[in-house]
Amino acid sequence: MSQPLLSARNLTKRFGGLAAVNDVSVDLLRDRIHAVIGPNGAGKSTLTNLLSGDLPPTSGTITLNGQATAGHSPESISRLGLGRSYQKTNIFGPFTVWDNVRLAAQSREGFSPWNPLNWLSPAHRLSGINLRCERAIELAGLTHRTQTVAATISHGEQRQLEIAMTLATEPTVLLLDEPLAGMGQAEAERMVELLLKLKKDHAMMLVEHDMDAVFTLADQLTVMVNGQVIASGSPEQVRADPMVQAAYLGEEH
Numbered sequence: 001m002s003q004p005l006l007s008a009r010n011l012t013k014r015f016g017g018l019a020a021v022n023d024v025s026v027d028l029l030r031d032r033i034h035a036v037i038g039p040n041g042a043g044k045s046t047l048t049n050l051l052s053g054d055l056p057p058t059s060g061t062i063t064l065n066g067q068a069t070a071g072h073s074p075e076s077i078s079r080l081g082l083g084r085s086y087q088k089t090n091i092f093g094p095f096t097v098w099d100n101v102r103l104a105a106q107s108r109e110g111f112s113p114w115n116p117l118n119w120l121s122p123a124h125r126l127s128g129i130n131l132r133c134e135r136a137i138e139l140a141g142l143t144h145r146t147q148t149v150a151a152t153i154s155h156g157e158q159r160q161l162e163i164a165m166t167l168a169t170e171p172t173v174l175l176l177d178e179p180l181a182g183m184g185q186a187e188a189e190r191m192v193e194l195l196l197k198l199k200k201d202h203a204m205m206l207v208e209h210d211m212d213a214v215f216t217l218a219d220q221l222t223v224m225v226n227g228q229v230i231a232s233g234s235p236e237q238v239r240a241d242p243m244v245q246a247a248y249l250g251e252e253h
């Protein structure tokens with residue numbers, strides 16, 4: 001089996017007396033989608049925030065592309081190859097699709113569009129950024145919307161835009177927090193297609209409540225309840241686990 005691009009060991013995050021994430025280990029491998037499911041409050045977003053560096057763990061270690069991420073800022077972890085999307089749409093509505101993606105790409109470079117000195121940046125660097133943006137928009141299926149104001153595109157397209165913004169930083173590891181939230185069936189099917197396409201070049205962790213999508217997409221499934229992993233394995237193994245049936249999936253899955 002190939003080496004994980006991201007490996008988290010024994011992660012714990014305490015908020016006062018509450019262990020929101022309790023001794024959780026996760027490996028993310030290229031060409032694999034690792035879905036994390038669990039009821040509200042299980043600790044899925046907290047786990048995502050630990051992996052992205054938005055929260056420091058109370059204990060445990062994270063290795064990304066061979067480097068320990070302890071003490072790194074989220075920006076530095078992004079430069080090491082981690083891209084994440086957020087549960088809440090994170091786009092600037094009045095800006096075009098292009099401008100949103102361009103800002104995301106520049107943020108990785110520590111490049112502020114408001115700094116006049118940046119107008120003196122070498123042309124080759126700017127053309128490199130532009131190429132990345134074009135590729136990210138195309139991969140996310142939004143080329144026809146490039147010059148459209150983001151607030152006017154559909155909810156599904158806004159979620160695709162979030163993914164394009166994440167891809168513009170050229171990550172090897174993707175953390176996607178509920179990319180199907182609030183979508184109708186046609187939009188959800190389009191997103192599932194997109195995620196399958198992205199799987200080819202990335203290691204992916206998917207936090208998602210849509211169980212049809214999870215069981216379509218996941219190569220590996222981890223179930224969290226109250227901060228702890230209660231089961232982890234192939235979707236078939238997890239679906240058959242009596243503890244998971246009782247605690248979470250219920251009769252229908």
Ligand SMILES: Nc1ncnc2c1ncn2[C@@H]1O[C@H](COP(=O)(O)OP(=O)(O)OP(=O)(O)O)[C@@H](O)[C@H]1O
Pocket residue numbers: 015018020038039040041042043044045046047
């Ligand atoms: N910053 C914080 N301070 C205190 N408690 C927190 C904080 N963030 C999360 N929690 C608590 O940690 C637990 C796990 O929350 P988390 O948001 O990670 O769950 P989740 O599985 O992502 O839930 P959901 O599916 O609703 O997004 C919850 O009890 C939550 O109230």
